[in-house]
Amino acid sequence: MAVNLPPHYHDAEARYQKGRTPEEKLAALREMWVILPKHKASEKVQALLKTKISELTDQVEQEKNGPKKAAPGTFKITPQGAGQVVFLGPPNAGKSRLLSKLTKATPTVAPYPFTTREPIPGMMDYEDVRVQLIDLPPITADAYEPFITDITRAADAAVLFLDLSDDDGPAATVATLKRLKQARRVLISGRPNDDDPTIYQLNMLLVANKCDDEAADIRLEIAKESLGTHFPILVVSCETGEGLDALRKAIFELLGVMRVYTKQPGKPPDMASPFTCPHGSTVSEFAGYVHNDFEDGVKTARVWGSAAFDGQTVGRDHVVKNGDVVELHL
Ligand SMILES: Nc1nc2c(ncn2[C@@H]2O[C@H](COP(=O)(O)OP(=O)(O)OP(=O)(O)O)[C@@H](O)[C@H]2O)c(=O)[nH]1
Ligand SMILES: [Mg+2]
Numbered sequence: 001m002a003v004n005l006p007p008h009y010h011d012a013e014a015r016y017q018k019g020r021t022p023e024e025k026l027a028a029l030r031e032m033w034v035i036l037p038k039h040k041a042s043e044k045v046q047a048l049l050k051t052k053i054s055e056l057t058d059q060v061e062q063e064k065n066g067p068k069k070a071a072p073g074t075f076k077i078t079p080q081g082a083g084q085v086v087f088l089g090p091p092n093a094g095k096s097r098l099l100s101k102l103t104k105a106t107p108t109v110a111p112y113p114f115t116t117r118e119p120i121p122g123m124m125d126y127e128d129v130r131v132q133l134i135d136l137p138p139i140t141a142d143a144y145e146p147f148i149t150d151i152t153r154a155a156d157a158a159v160l161f162l163d164l165s166d167d168d169g170p171a172a173t174v175a176t177l178k179r180l181k182q183a184r185r186v187l188i189s190g191r192p193n194d195d196d197p198t199i200y201q202l203n204m205l206l207v208a209n210k211c212d213d214e215a216a217d218i219r220l221e222i223a224k225e226s227l228g229t230h231f232p233i234l235v236v237s238c239e240t241g242e243g244l245d246a247l248r249k250a251i252f253e254l255l256g257v258m259r260v261y262t263k264q265p266g267k268p269p270d271m272a273s274p275f276t277c278p279h280g281s282t283v284s285e286f287a288g289y290v291h292n293d294f295e296d297g298v299k300t301a302r303v304w305g306s307a308a309f310d311g312q313t314v315g316r317d318h319v320v321k322n323g324d325v326v327e328l329h330l
Helices: 007-018 022-035 041-063 096-100 146-152 167-182 215-227 244-254 283-290
Strands: 084-088 120-126 127-136 157-163 185-188 198-211 233-235 259-260 268-278 300-304 312-315 325-329
Touching: 007 022, 022 041, 022 198, 041 146, 084 096, 084 146, 084 300, 096 120, 096 127, 096 244, 120 244, 120 300, 127 244, 146 157, 146 185, 146 198, 157 167, 157 215, 157 244, 198 215, 215 233, 233 244, 244 300, 268 283, 283 325
Parallel strands: 084 127, 084 157, 157 198, 185 198, 198 233, 259 325
Antiparallel strands: 120 127, 259 268, 300 312, 300 325
16 A cells, blocks of 8 residues: 655655764654654554654664663564563563473573573463563663663564562562663553654563462452553463463464465465464555565455355455455465
C-alpha cells in the first residue's frame, strides 16, 4: 500500500538527513512522527520511525549519563523462531533456572543475587513452534545494565518475575518496573499503543515463581495489591515443575502470532514447520514473513483451511487464519 506523505514531512526528513548531532536528528524525527498520517498503509513507516526515535532518544540519554559500559550491539541477539521474549526481574527470582527448565540453555543458577551478567538466549519448544527466550541480569533500583535498553527494544514481549519465597519479593518486582520506566521501557498487557514514540511498550506476563514456598500465597496476594492484576499471572515452581506447561502456552500466546503452513504447487503441505505471523495478517504480509521479497512479489495464493473451499484462489489482501495452508503464487 502506498503512503501519501505531506510535503512538510519531506522537509522534516531533509532536516533529519542533514542533522549533525543526535539531538538535531531526533528533533527532526519527532516532527516527522507528528506529521505522519497514522493508518494501516503507513504502519511500516510508523514502525521504522518509532525505532529510530527510540534508538536516538536512548543514545542522547546515555551520552548525557556518561560513558557506556558496552558498545552498542555488543549483546545483540539474532532473533530466531516465532518471537523473542525477555526475562526481566529482581535478583535471585529464578530467571536463569526457568531458562534452563524451558530450553536447552545452561545459564549459571546460584542461591545468591547478581549471578547473571550477560544476556543468555535459549529456544523454547512449544508444540510445532519455537520461541526465543532471553535471560537477563537482574534489575533493581540501583542495578541496571545499559544493554537491557537495546535488548528490550528488539524484543517482542516480556516475562516479569516475582519471587514468592522472599518477603521483599513484591517490592523488588515493583522496583524492577520503576527502574525500567526510567529507561522508558513500560510493561503493559495487550497491544502497545504508539502515542509516545520515545517510550517503548512491551506486552508482558507475570511469572510468580517458587510457589513451592509455604508462604507463597500470601506474598502473591501482596504482590497483586501493589502490581495490579491487569496482566496474565502464571504461578509456577521451577523446583517442582508446577505450572510450567501452562507457562509455555502463555508465553507463546503473548506473542500474538498464528501458525501458517506452506505448500509448493503439486506437493503436500509442509505440516512440520509452520511460519508464524501476527494475527490478522494478509496474504501479502504473510508472504513477507516467508521471504522479504515475497511481500511485494506475491500475486495470488491458494488457501486450505479458512477459505470458502479447499484450495480457493485468493488475492493479496485476503486475511489468513491460524492453521491455514497457503500456496503462494509469485
Ligand atoms: N524453592 C525454589 N527455589 C528456586 C526456584 N526457582 C529458582 N530457585 C532457586 O533460586 C535461586 C536463584 O535462582 P536463579 O535462577 O539463579 O535466579 P536469577 O533470577 O537468575 O538470579 P540473578 O541472575 O541474580 O538475577 C537458586 O538457588 C535457584 O535454585 C523455585 O521454583 N523454587
Ligand atoms: Mg540469573
